[in-house]
Amino acid sequence: MTILYINACVRENSRTEILAQHLIKKLQKPVQQINLGQIALLPFNLELLQKRNALIKAGALDDPMFSYAHQFANASEIVIAAPMWDLSFPALLKTFIEHINVGGIVFKYSGEGKIVPLCKAKTLYYVTTMGGHHQTDFGFGYIKALCHTLYGIKDVRLIKAEGLNIIGNDVPAILEEAKAQINTMF
Template sequence: MTTLFVNACMRGEESRTLTLCREYLAGITDDVVEVDLAALDLKPFDASKVAYRTEKQKTQAWDDPIFDLSHQFAEADHIVVGAPYWDLSFPSALKVYLEYVSVCDIAFHYTEDARCEGICKAKTLTYIASCGGFVEGANFGYEYLCGIAKMFGIPETRFVAAEGLDIVGIDVDEQMNKAREQIAALR
C-alpha cells in the first residue's frame, strides 16, 4: 500500500500545515511517497505544453515523462494533500500540479455513453490545512479537491484544519491541538 503525500506547504519546515501533515503521516504504516511542490517548481501549462501532452495522449505514449505525476497519483492507494489556506483556496503550485495529474485515460476516462469515470486506485483523499483566520464556509480549496476526487473516482474525502492561527490573542497551541484531535479521529 502506498500513501502519496502532496506537499503544497510552500514555507517548508516553517509551515504549521506541514507540522500537522508530518504528525498525520507518522501514524501511517503504508509506504509514504512525498511530492514536494516547492521543489518541483512546475510551470503552468501553456499552448505548446498542452499541444505536446495532447499529441502524446493521441499516440498513447504513456511512458513520456509528462505523464509521470499522473501515473504516480493514479496508482497511490491513499492521497494526503497538505496545503495552507491561501486566498480562499490553496497555493497556486497545487493547482498547477493538479493540471499535470488530470490526464484522461490515466486519472479518469470517458465511458461509451460519454460519462466521466474516475480510474484512480485511492480510496481516500485527506486534505490538511492551517488557516490564519476562520474559514467559515468559504473553503473553496477543499471543495475543489472534493470535485477532483469525484472526477478521479476517489470515494472518500476528509478535511482537517487548524484555524485562526494568525488572530491576535488566540491560543495557537489550542487551535493546533484541535486539529490534532481531528487527525486522531481519522485513524
C-alpha cells in the first residue's frame, strides 16, 4: 500500500505543499513522490508524439517513457498537490497528465470502443490553495473528470484553502482551518 504523491507546487514555502504534507502524515503509509518541478517532463511536440505512438504501436509499454503511467496505474492512493494558477493548475501537471494517459496502461478500449479504466487507486486527494475565491475550479473539475472517465477512481476528494492573497486575511488561520478539515477525514 503506497501513496503516490504528485507534487506540482513550484514556490518555496508553498502553502499547498504544507497542506499536502499534513494530509500525507495522516494517511500513515509509505510515500513515493514525483516532484514535477524537478523531473522536467517535456510537453508533447511532434517528435515526442511520434516516438510515443511508435512505442505504443510496437506494444513497447515497458519503455521508460511510460514509467510514470505504470506508477500512477499501480498506486493504491494518490495525492495531487497543485496551487491554483490561472483558474486551473500549473502546466507542469498538464504535461504529466499527457505523459501518463496511455491506452493500455491507465485505461484501455473494449472491443466495442468503450473506455475501460485500469487504475488501482480507490481514492485520489486533490490539495489546492488559491489567492482569491472562485465559484469554479477548472483544475479540480478536470482532475475529477479524468478520474471518473479514464482512471476509474471513484472517490475523488478536494482539500482547499482560499483567499490566501487577500489583504487582511489571516493566512495561518485559514491554513489551520484546512488542516482541521483534513483531520475530520480520518
